[in-house]
Amino acid sequence: MSALFGKKDFRRDLQNLIQKGDIKGACDYAIKNSSNYEDLGNFDDAILILKTLIELLHENKIDKKDCLELALEKIIALYIEINEVDKVIENSIELARLKIDLSKTSEAVQLLKMIDLRYKLNTNQMKEIIKIYTSIGHYPNALKLIDRVLQKEKDKELIKLAGDILYNSSDFEKALEYFKALSVLDPDNEYAKKKIDEIERMLRALNRNNENVEQKILRKEEKLEERAFEEEPTIATNETFNKVAQTPVKESIKENIKEELTEDKIKDLNEKLVIEEKTEERKEDQKPEITKSEVISEKTTISKPQRINLENIPEYIEALTHIEHGNIKEGVKILETLALDFEGKDIDTAIEIYEKILLIDPTNVSVAKKISKILLDKGRTKEAIFYLRSASNSIDPKARLEALLSLKELIPQDENILNRIFNTYIELGNINDAFEILKQFSDEKLSRNLEDFFDYVKDNLSILSKVSKFISSKKIDEFIKFKYLHRTYELYSLSNDKIESIKWLIKAHSVHKLSLDDYLKGAKILKDLKLPEEAEIIAQSIYEYIELENDPLKAFELSNVIIDLNINKPLYYAKHLELAKRIGKNDVVLLMVDKIISHNAVQYAELVYDSLKERFKDFDIDTLIKLANYFEIAGLSNASYEINLEILKKDPLNANALAKTFIYAVEKGDEKEILSFLEKFPPSASYANIIEPVIEKYNNLKNKNPFDPTYHFIIGFLYFFTERYEESIAYFQFVIRSNRNKPLMRLMLSICFERTMLHDFALKQLELGLSEDGIPEVKKELLYRYAVMKKNLGDVISARKALTELLKMGDYKDAKLLLETLPSEGKIIDIRGDER
Incomplete structure (x- = not known):
């Protein structure tokens, strides 16, 4: 990290x-x-x-x-x-x-x-x-x-x-x-x-080519018309003979054409033609007999399929007449019947008739489907698709949809067709059907169609919730997904469905951060519901907005919303404490401190200390003890020490506070503070229950580091404070041998020896201590104790000298009074005889 x-x-x-x-x-x-x-x-x-x-x-x-x-x-x-x-x-x-x-x-x-x-x-x-x-x-x-x-x-x-x-x-x-x-x-x-x-x-060049192509097409059509004309059966009329004159016929007939063709002459010519035909028949009859099978074989070999000229079909002409007179429906009906009749015998002609219908009625999808079916049955799939595609371009959405659905059956993998079906359903207002199509798109195509679909479903909760549920797990554009999920939340909120509205709010949040207003609405809904996980999400989101808010009053109001959600989390209590302190809400400060301490949330100890340090003197002993223990666990020893001192002011004999205060002073290693404490609170065996666990802790540390004088220093003082002077002596001596705190250690050894009635050893330690350089507070105590012991021993001169040196450093205890009460040197009584 x-x-x-x-x-x-x-x-x-x-x-x-x-x-x-x-x-x-x-x-x-x-x-x-x-x-x-x-x-x-x-x-x-x-x-x-x-x-x-x-x-x-x-x-x-x-x-x-x-x-x-x-x-x-x-x-x-x-x-x-x-x-x-x-x-x-x-x-x-x-x-x-x-x-x-x-x-x-x-x-x-x-x-x-x-x-x-x-x-x-x-x-x-x-x-x-x-x-x-x-x-x-x-x-x-x-x-x-x-x-x-x-x-x-x-x-x-x-x-x-x-x-x-x-x-x-x-x-x-x-x-x-x-x-x-x-x-x-x-x-x-x-x-x-x-x-x-x-x-x-x-x-x-392209234009010229198009013109040439058009001319070729026209010439081809003219030839086809001529060929069709030649195949028609002829009846001898004036018009017929004029046409026949252009074809190779009998020479005798050719010569007669040159003459004026009257009705009588036409009759004569017909008779001649009949005679000639009969003559030909006789010749045929004289030919060898041909079997039936040979005839069939010959027909099969020689005959070629001839394209039918639709204008020779009476029903076709009838249909066109209806259409020409505006009766399109009737005309199309006749053409459909005619095409159906040809389906069984001439597929191409049937298709041609159907195509004529499509020219007249391009939106007739049923006809396009019929052509498509015919072609499909013949294995001509590409052509079948072509006709359906043409029909799918209809301006009539219903007809277009019908064609597109047929196309989808043929080419289901074509997403373009799927897209057009989707759009057509929307155009027709079939939103549910559009949604069913929407579900068939790949994730890649889904986002674009969802964007178009939104405006059609944004006010329809029923369909909108279905779409939102469908896309919740889809890997699509997050902006679009968020739009749907958030709108679903809004509609459920308007419908006062609290459970669903909070559910969709959380879903929208999982995609994109919501506005503060949304989270506040969510918090309001959750106040009446027991949904701890959702409440935590809302609280965390509001907390992020609090961190961005510069106005402490507004931030406090937002924090209050989180507290009202009853989320048992020290993070929110700490933030509320901080904001309450900033705006002077002291009652809230105490309430939040109590919650933090009850959670033992030691990570906020400094915040608690800063919030309360000016008010320690106002608290009762029980509150102070609770605070002292909290700060001690948090490792905030200075705060714990400060509170214990406050406890001692209210209850000077509070053993717990005394012991904890002394431990803190010793652990700090502050010689001045140790002496000051011992001056106020003398050692007592009554502290043993509190001190002994601490001694055990430091003994364990000492065993791991047996040559570290720090642990000996602390243990020595802890034994001293519980009046176990003999144990203290060994530890203080170790510290001296380590050249650490020598003046103070001499002083403490002197006290220990004095209290174990070893006065000579006590005096010796004082003398050794005075030969060392120590802090003024230690030296003063050494001089004072030395003077007292010398006075008690009757060595007034040494006592006077020590007190005089002490008072040069300033007033200290009753040193001045001791000096004044010492007998003058002229009145000193020789313990061995009379006054000198």
Whole structure:
């Protein structure tokens, strides 16, 4: 976790991991520590760690694209959190390029579309995206962005690019428009001139070809009409003979054609033709007999299928007549019957009739389906699909839907058809059906359709909740998912369904941070419900807003909302305590302190101390004892010591406070404080129950470090305070041998010897102590005790000398009185005889 405590550390750590070749470890390290910073609300450092990782990978020329992808995705999420729009766009474009390198083109395109949808791109950003779209062949997307850029600035390179894309896509007319625009902007542009000339020549050639094709089609139709005419049975009329005159017939008939053709002559000619035909029949009868099987064989070999001329069919003519007179329905009905009749004997003719119906009534999907079925039965699937696709372009949404549903059965994997069905259902207002289609889309396509669908379901709770439930676990655009989940929460909230509204609020929160107002509404709902997990989520979210609030009064009000949720968590009590202290809510301060102490939340000991330190004197002994114990457990010895002193002011004989205070003074090793305490509170065996566990603790430490004088120093004083002087002597002597605290140790040994009635040893220790350099407080006590002992021994001179030296250092105890009461040197009585 070194990265959490210094920016230099994580650069060093990352560099070490990379140099060891542990790239995965470096990546995991950066992501983990970035997340830690994010949890702490330190987004700048969270981003810096990831940028450092990317920088080091580039510096060391390490091509670890999956690691870079993770880092960039995390950076983008962090920039979104702090609303750095330009950074979001910049890094998203970089990530899109990386995803393309990783063969995740569809993800890259989705990402680019997302930032285009969500943010307002400037022209430079759009140009970068155009380059990406062009590089992967997504020309329609590129052209849309080019047009948007050109609305803001006339970029000649983009105009040229658009022209080239359209030219290469064979959309010559549109390409020509761009190259002409380029020529206007840059009249000397040779490339534009060349392209304009080339496209115009191409278009002229295409037009000529179209004219030739049309002429060929007309000539072909004329020939077909002539062939049909030749196949028709002829009856000798004036018109017939004029036509027949153009065909090879009997010479005698040809000659007669030259004459004027009267009705009588026509009759004669008919008779001649009949005679000639009978003559031919006789010749045929004289030929050898041919068997039936031979006839069939011959027909099969020689006959060719002849295309039926629809105009020779009376029903067809009748249908056209109805249509010509405006009775389209009746005409189509006749044509359908006729086509149905031909289905069993001539499929092509049936299809031709059905096609005529589609010309008259393009929205007739049933006809398109019939053609499609006929073709499918014949195994002509591609043609069947063609007819259904044509019908699916109907402007009538119902007809279009029918065709699209049939197409879906043929090509179920075609998401474009699925998309059109979805849109058609919406157009028809069949929202439930649209939702059923929506469920069939891949995750990649789902986001775009959900965006379109939202406006149709946003006020319909029944269908909206179904959609939201469906997409909850889907990996789709988070912005779109959030829109649905949050709107579902809003509608349930309006319907006063508390359980469902809080459920969907939490779901929306899991996708994206909500507004403070939403969380406050959620807290209001939860006050009446026992949902601890949901309450914790709401509380944590409100807490994050509190951290951003600069007004302590508003922050306190928000904190109060959390407290009202009854979440038994010291974190919230501590924040409420801090805010209550800032705005002077003393009653709340005491209440929160009590809750923190009852949880034994020692991590907030300093906050508790700062909140109460001015008020210790106002508390009763029970409260003070509770506080002292809390601070002791928290390791805040100074606070515990301060409170114990306050207890002693109110109860001087409080053994617990006395012992704890003395222990603190000894552990600090403050000689002045130790002497001061011993002056006020003399040793007593009554403290043994409190002191002995502490002695045991330090004995264990001493056993681990037997030569450490600190433990001997503390143990010696603890024994001393419980009047176990003999034990104290051994420990104090060890400290002296270690050259530590020698003056004080001499003093303590003197007291121990004195209280064990070893006065000579006591005096000797005082003399040795006075020969050492100690702090003034120790020296004063040494001089004072030395003077008293000398006085008691009758050595007035030594006593006077010691007291005089002591008083030079200032007043001390009753030294002045002792000095004044010493007998003068002229009145000293010789213990061996009379007064001198």
